[in-house]
Amino acid sequence: MHAFARLSAALVIAAAATAPALAAPETYNVDGTHTFPRFSYSHFGMSTQLSRFDKTTGTVVLDKAAKTGAVDIVIDMKSVNTGHSTFNEHIQGEDFLDTAKYPTATFKSTRVNFEGDKPASIDGNLTIKGVTRPVTLKVTNFVNMAHPMLKKDAIGADATVVIKRTEFNAGKYAPNVGDDVTITVSLEAIKG
Template sequence: MKKISFFALASCFASSLFAAPETYVIESSHTFPRFEYSHLGYSTQVQRFNKTTGKITLDRAAGTGSVDVIIDAKSVDTGYALFDTHIQGTDFFDTATFPTITFKSDQLTFEGDKLTSVSGDLTIKGITQKVKLNVTSFHCMPHPILKKEACGANASTKIKRSDFAMGKHTPYVSDEVTLTIPVEAVKE
């Protein structure tokens, strides 16, 4: 009897050590990437994108995974329709030619089972730059309404507009932009 109990316990422990990666689908009604910049030194303006899709794969036990985010650049929302149209033009996002902004990870960093940063390729206006998103919060638990496992995080980085051929009006409008992605995703 002791042998059976030992094997049952060992089997349960081993299966938790070799847990398979879990895939989560980005929940677009709770994922609104935003960007902040200094406007003429008067104020920090905060704008957002209203449509985001993608998948996140996590193996918290192994400390591995991947993040793929697709932002609809045409969904930019400044709160002012005329300005939305202006920054979708060729001097800025050029959404007629480049309708999406993408982030594709190449490394996730964990401390224990907590995600602390995600590095990868950010592509805006057809230009790809390496960035590191610092994760300021990370939490997984069963979703109380959907009754499925869900994870959420806030990740941010600083980029330069000029690195993505969008430097018009610098230095009056700051070249440095803080990009923040608050994300929620539900297990497939």
């Protein structure tokens, strides 16, 4: 009987030693030099206008084993870049972004939905101009790898969602200037 107990204990120890370590949530800090939320909309039906925000901060928490995560992003709305300085000022006015009163926009996830080993969509709350609405970002690209230059674990992702700007009190000239705004976020984040 003692031999059986010793053999059982040896097998348990061997199994524990060879079992993969359980992953824990890992935090990644947004790389502001490679993260750019962009937005596009129809301009009088004549063309699709594309602009971006140049300053974004935040974190992404990822637990690969549990297939869970969290995203917390802050966008500096004063960093809007339309490609023209006069229009940058115009779009920051009360009728649009009202950056004097609301200098930031935020996205806080409520759930990260996985398909296989990768996030497929992110449910969360988007706040623009003090108005918070639930949205779901569709993840169109996700990569987790060692950053080639920094030699640290990193993630990269692209995600998109369509919102109605009138729902965020930014609806001047709608519907002539499109109410539907496509937001596309290209994000890179480095493990902290």
